[in-house]
Amino acid sequence: MRNAVSITGIGSICAAGNTLDLSMVSMYAGIRNCSPPVLIKSSLDTEYPVFEVKNLSDKLPGSRTVKLAWKALHEALEQAGLSEKELNGKNVGVCIGTTVGCTLNNEAFYRDFKAGIKPDIKPIHDFLSNNPALNISKALDLKGPVSCPVNACASGTDAIGIAASWIRDGICDIAIAGGTDELSRITYLGFISLLISSGTPCRPFDKNRNGLNLGEGAGILILENNKRKRKSLGEICGYGTCSDAYHPTKPHPEGKGLLKALSMAFAQAGISPDKTAFINAHGTSTPDNDRAEGNVIKSFFPSEVPVFSSKSYTGHTLGAAGAIEAVFSLRSLLDGRLPATAGFTDYDEACGIIPTTENIEIDSGYAVSNSLAFGGGNSCLIFRKEG
Numbered sequence: 173m174r175n176a177v178s179i180t181g182i183g184s185i186c187a188a189g190n191t192l193d194l195s196m197v198s199m200y201a202g203i204r205n206c207s208p209p210v211l212i213k214s215s216l217d218t219e220y221p222v223f224e225v226k227n228l229s230d231k232l233p234g235s236r237t238v239k240l241a242w243k244a245l246h247e248a249l250e251q252a253g254l255s256e257k258e259l260n261g262k263n264v265g266v267c268i269g270t271t272v273g274c275t276l277n278n279e280a281f282y283r284d285f286k287a288g289i290k291p292d293i294k295p296i297h298d299f300l301s302n303n304p305a306l307n308i309s310k311a312l313d314l315k316g317p318v319s320c321p322v323n324a325c326a327s328g329t330d331a332i333g334i335a336a337s338w339i340r341d342g343i344c345d346i347a348i349a350g351g352t353d354e355l356s357r358i359t360y361l362g363f364i365s366l367l368i369s370s371g372t373p374c375r376p377f378d379k380n381r382n383g384l385n386l387g388e389g390a391g392i393l394i395l396e397n398n399k400r401k402r403k404s405l406g407e408i409c410g411y412g413t414c415s416d417a418y419h420p421t422k423p424h425p426e427g428k429g430l431l432k433a434l435s436m437a438f439a440q441a442g443i444s445p446d447k448t449a450f451i452n453a454h455g456t457s458t459p460d461n462d463r464a465e466g467n468v469i470k471s472f473f474p475s476e477v478p479v480f481s482s483k484s485y486t487g488h489t490l491g492a493a494g495a496i497e498a499v500f501s502l503r504s505l506l507d508g509r510l511p512a513t514a515g516f517t518d519y520d521e522a523c524g525i526i527p528t529t530e531n532i533e534i535d536s537g538y539a540v541s542n543s544l545a546f547g548g549g550n551s552c553l554i555f556r557k558e559g
Contacts (some may be wrong), residue, residue, distance in 0.1 A: 175397040177336040178404035179555075181254070183247025184499045185240055186389030186486040187223030191247055196503060199485050199511035200531055201382055206373040206487065212357045220369045222355060223387030223487030235298040237273045238307050240390035240492070241352035245308065248348075252394040253402055256312055265316035265344040267335035268305040269351040270393075271491030272359050279357065304352050305331075316344035322491070323544035325454070326413070327351050329494025329553055332393060333411035339395050346397075351495030352390035358363030359490070360386060366421065374457035376481035377466060377513035377523050381457045387487025391495030393502075403558075406502050409443070409538065410554035412436025417548045422460045427468035429550035430542065434472055437552040441538070445473045449537030452501045452508050454544045455481025455527070456488055457515070461544055466523030478534065479527045482502075484514035494543040498553055504559040505557040510534050 183299060187205045189195035197206070205226075208219035221290060225240065232239040256296065283302060284291035292378065301307055305320040317338060321330040328351020335349035363369045370383035398404060414436065416429030423430065438445060451473065454465055482500045489496055504510050516543035529531060543551045 174266045175342060176342045176361065177339045177408040178396045178398040179393050179397050179406045179408065179502060180402045180404055181248035181252030182405065182499045183251070183396035184389065184391045184444060184494055185225060185243045187225055187387055188485040188487060190225070190227065192499060192503060193444040196507065197432060199482070201512055202512060204373055204485055206515050208353065212355060212360050214357065214361060218371055220364055220371055221373060221385055222360065223385055224355060225388050231416065233311065234307055235302050236354040236424055237270060237352050238304050239438040240354060240388065241268055241308065241392065243302040244350065244390040244392040245348060245449040246292060248392040248394050249258040254394065258398060260313045261315060261343045263316045265318065265335060265338045266305045266309040266312040266314060267319045267321065267347060267349045268308065269322055269331035269491050270304055270353050270496065271327050272353050273302045275512060282345050296317060308348060312502050316347070317415045322325065323549050324547055325488070325490055326543040326545035326549040327494065328391060328496070329492035329498065329541065329543040329551040330410065330413060332498055332553060333413060333551065334407045334410055335395055339397050345399055347395040348392060348401030349390035349395055350390060351492040353388055353489050353491040355386060355388045356489040368458045369399040370457065373515055374484060376455035376457045376484050376513055376515045377462050377520060377525060377527050379520035380516040381459065382488055383457055384456045385487040388488040389486060389489045389492050389496055389498040391492060405506060406557040408553060409556055410437035411552070412440065413504050413551040415548045416550065418506060423442060423544050425464055427464040429548055430465065430468045430544060431472060433550040433552045437554050447538050448473055448477050448540055449505065449534045450480060450539055451480040452497045452539065452541040453479050453481050454481050454542045457483065463481050463522050465542065465544060466525045470524040478510055478532060479525050481513045481527055494541065494551065497541045501541045502555050502557065504534065505539050508534055
């Protein structure tokens with residue numbers, strides 16, 4: 173018999189708040205912390221706004237990407253009633269996805285090196301220790317499986333889905349799962365060069381949307397077979413992933429990969445789409461993504477299912493996005509409440525959906541979180557709250 177996948181702790185850090193509680197307060201109040209970057213310098217005439225994390229503690233270990241993961245992990249472990257010490261030497265898995273990591277933040281080092289200057293070697297040490305899953309597993313002396321999925325914007329979602337399979341199949345008793353990513357100058361300039369960055373705060377699914385804003389952060393979940401008999405917050409019921417292999421950056425116009433991933437997730441969960449309480453959409457605010465995802469949602473789900481895009485408060489955190497959205501999805505189920513999607517005003521027939529325009533109460537049921545990645549990756553998770 174396969175184990176159920178209980179969630180006993182969740183934590184996050186992003187521009188909406190340095191803790192999950194603070195993030196939910198910001199989102200329910202409709203507050204967006206979107207502004208020109210402080211950590212990134214460029215010579216562009218236009219400063220494209222981003223969702224930057226403020227006041228990240230320097231006392232946390234590792235690169236900024238790893239620090240973000242540790243911050244979210246501490247919050248999740250506290251809720252799960254687990255200390256770092258009691259995990260030492262145990263069969264605990266770690267699966268944390270990322271996309272950028274700190275691998276693109278070494279420009280200054282390489283410029284100095286090419287100029288014949290002997291630069292500080294610290295950026296290289298940071299790079300070599302930047303696998304967040306391995307970093308945490310080694311630091312806590314864990315004996316379970318370790319994986320760092322790198323599948324663009326679906327990395328965090330895939331990490332949670334993989335870790336859930338470890339629990340179901342009895343590979344480990346506890347798994348630390350999620351995603352983390354930091355802002356990077358190369359990524360910032362790269363998305364601008366792709367002409368998909370907005371010079372104003374993003375507007376998911378809005379008719380006049382003109383691109384995304386990048387963000388940074390981390391989301392972590394503690395998954396268990398619950399031999400500890402710890403109170404469960406909820407359960408991961410389904411996971412699906414499928415590549416449509418259509419284009420390096422665009423999703424398939426008909427959302428074929430997303431439709432397949434949703435079908436896989438619901439088949440694993442053993443439920444029908446009409447049981448869905450709400451959908452946390454990928455909702456990047458880019459023309460192609462929102463159009464494809466909107467039409468899939470319209471065709472796959474009953475028309476009355478609420479749709480929310482938390483990226484309107486966090487920006488697109490790349491490898492961390494699916495994990496942060498997973499944390500928000502479960503928390504909204506527990507709260508019985510869903511925030512408004514910031515920035516939406518005008519209906520777009522090409523998308524065919526209207527996201528939440530005010531905070532709403534939601535009935536108990538299942539939450540769906542979508543991730544659509546560059547390269548054609550599509551991944552979905554289904555959650556239910558306990559009780």
